[in-house]
Amino acid sequence: MYVGRFAPSPTGPLHFGSLVAAVASYCEAKANQGQWLVRMEDLDKPREMIGAADDILHTLVAFGFQWDDEVVYQSQRTSLYQEAFEQLQRKGLIYPCSCSRKEIADSANNGIEGLVYPGACRNGMLQLRSQHAWRVKVTDEMISFNDAIQGHQSQLLSRDIGDFVLKRADGLFAYQLAVVVDDASQHITHILRGADLLNSTPRQIYLQQLLGFNKLDYAHIPLVVNESGDKLSKQNLAQPIKKEHAPQLIFDALVFLGQNPPLSIKQSTLSEIWEWAITNWQLSKISHKPSINI
Numbered sequence: 001m002y003v004g005r006f007a008p009s010p011t012g013p014l015h016f017g018s019l020v021a022a023v024a025s026y027c028e029a030k031a032n033q034g035q036w037l038v039r040m041e042d043l044d045k046p047r048e049m050i051g052a053a054d055d056i057l058h059t060l061v062a063f064g065f066q067w068d069d070e071v072v073y074q075s076q077r078t079s080l081y082q083e084a085f086e087q088l089q090r091k092g093l094i095y096p097c098s099c100s101r102k103e104i105a106d107s108a109n110n111g112i113e114g115l116v117y118p119g120a121c122r123n124g125m126l127q128l129r130s131q132h133a134w135r136v137k138v139t140d141e142m143i144s145f146n147d148a149i150q151g152h153q154s155q156l157l158s159r160d161i162g163d164f165v166l167k168r169a170d171g172l173f174a175y176q177l178a179v180v181v182d183d184a185s186q187h188i189t190h191i192l193r194g195a196d197l198l199n200s201t202p203r204q205i206y207l208q209q210l211l212g213f214n215k216l217d218y219a220h221i222p223l224v225v226n227e228s229g230d231k232l233s234k235q236n237l238a239q240p241i242k243k244e245h246a247p248q249l250i251f252d253a254l255v256f257l258g259q260n261p262p263l264s265i266k267q268s269t270l271s272e273i274w275e276w277a278i279t280n281w282q283l284s285k286i287s288h289k290p291s292i293n294i
């Protein structure tokens with residue numbers, strides 16, 4: 001059984017970059033007779049835009065997407081994250097860390113995504129501060145996986161990332177923990193998402209191993225970037241997608257995904273477009289580049 005998902009963060013309305021991820025995960029799930037679920041990743045309340053979650057769901061409906069179970073909201077699942085957190089705590093795998101950004105910057109090496117935490121609080125907090133984060137201990141073991149689009153990937157968490165945060169100093173659970181718990185509890189089998197999350201995948205595989213969860217299959221599609229190479233986002237004012245342009249935009253997303261849709265489908269109804277897209281869908285036609293400029 002194939003269970004895929006689309007997991008938008010409600011930091012703004014859907015833009016072309018998020019549509020591409022939705023179209024790809026939807027077509028791949030449906031072409032495999034699978035289920036497609038939607039999860040609202042609204043854990044980071046300070047970054048949320050009021051009304052964006054509803055707006056995203058309305059836009060998905062207007063574009064003809066149909067999900068196979070109720071939408072799940074991360075903001076309502078704190079107890080699940082807490083349970084996983086306590087499981088790791090009981091095993092002695094996490095520790096409180098009170099280091100400030102500056103303290104870390106003063107002694108850390110660069111990794112692949114910023115500084116590698118040097119482990120200063122591993123054996124007890126250096127400074128006793130009431131506001132502190134919680135980090136998970138990583139090991140020297142290489143984490144490898146085969147991405148269905150980007151190919152073989154491997155990371156040494158201790159060298160490339162360092163002990164990473166599972167619970168932030170403001171008390172919020174980190175994306176890396178929430179996503180792993182949610183994917184397991186929703187019985188997701190396949191992850192298809194933007195290549196900006198390729199570097200996060202080994203951290204997620206590592207947490208799945210620690211928590212005894214099943215392995216997942218991964219496929220990371222090229223990221224949609226603007227002329228300056230930046231990911232489309234609310235911050236760089238990516239245009240929200242409008243339902244009046246749905247056929248054209250789904251067509252454009254299929255072109256971006258290498259599916260060569262016939263021009264005629266722009267004049268078709270949404271259900272005809274989806275039928276074409278799912279029947280003709282081929283994951284192997286997607287470019288293997290990490291990003292494509294539009």
Ligand code: GLU
Pocket residue numbers: 007008009041179193197
């Ligand atoms: N919520 C994340 C985002 O919008 C996606 C997370 C995921 O697909 O794992 O970038």
